[in-house]
Amino acid sequence: MAQWRERGHWPGCYDELWTHLQGWHGKQNGTRAMVAVLAPGPEFGHDRLRTAVATTVSLGACDVAAVRYLLTEAGLRKAKPKPIDVGALLLASGQHIASQPSGRRYAALAAGSHLFRHHSVLWPH
Known part of the structure; x- marks a missing residue:
């Protein structure tokens, strides 16, 4: 860690994190945890770290773990797929596209059409 300080790769937030890690894990284990924080520096770059x-x-x-997550979270995001025209795919494959159902039957039912009268149910009063 002294080498990181000499190279100018040691901002104040590192000391702050190190202090918290030592307070949480003890001096020796806190220092080990700080070394684990610094380990991905060469892979991800000092600015990202x-x-x-x-x-x-x-x-x-x-x-x-929080530092590792923040280093890798950009790689976890997937690009949003572009929408495709499935109609063109179906036509190209020789399949036909069914037409959308109309609301005529429902409208007829709602209007009391004779087409639906034979399906009506009489409920006792």
């Missing part, structure tokens, strides 16, 4: 640590501290999470 700094942002993840600063966000973690600002949210009060102060946990190694």
Whole structure:
């Protein structure tokens, strides 16, 4: 961690997180946890790691898993698929598209049409 300080890769939020980790896990295990926080730095880049640590501290999470999540969460998002015209696919495959049902039968029922009178049920009073 001294090397990170010498290279200028040690902002104040790292000290803040380290202090919280030591308070939560004890000095030795807190230092181990801080080393685990720094481990993905070369893979994700120091700027991304700094942002993840600063966000973690600002949210009060102060946990190694929270930092890891913030580093990897962008990769968890899936691109929203573009809609496709299924009608074109059905026509290309030779299938026909059924027409949408009309509301004529319902309208006739609601109007008391003779088409539906033989299906009516008489309820006792």
